[in-house]
Amino acid sequence: GQQLNQSPQSMFIQEGEDVSMNCTSSSIFNTWLWYKQDPGEGPVLLIALYKAGELTSNGRLTAQFGITRKDSFLNISASIPSDVGIYFCAGQWAGANSKLTFGKGITLSVRP
């Protein structure tokens, strides 16, 4: 199946810093989604992107659908301790009847 690459596996930042994460694929995707998961909870949808080049914000979060349709970026500005968690990207491959493919996630730690 299709694969999404997220790296590094973990990121450590200082409170107040900005952080950027990306998600890449070797295939073209029609949709990019970004989720955040707190320990022991289900993922929560942060931002959904449906068009190449689309740039969408949700509070301190901004995500972009790459123009090549093979990548997406999530930026978090002015990080706070509650930003700690696992950030997953997900995408729907452009092939027929495809389901969502998920990256393995990036664990974000924020030092006060």
Place this chain on the structure above:
Amino acid sequence: DGGITQSPKYLFRKEGQNVTLSCEQNLNHDAMYWYRQDPGQGLRLIYYSQIVNDFQKGDIAEGYSVSREKKESFPLTVTSAQKNPTAFYLCASGLAGGAGDTQYFGPGTRLTVL
């Protein structure tokens, strides 16, 4: 409030027993999904259903079964044939077809086999 509920939150099972995980949604979504999550791995699709009385196998369906008798409900049974059932199970729902198959998740059920 609209949303997806999963019960129970924690479930313990003895080897050789079947167990059923509940998933209910009141979002009026046509599509529902079951995923399995293991540490350090992405979500893996077990089964999905896009309409009542119909469902399809995902990537790791062996040892699992589902039913979709009502639009709101999509229970998952973990059978004794599943060789490594201890995991975190997530249910999701979304609008079938439409823009991008966007999915919304429930809070999850952690299953431990003793």
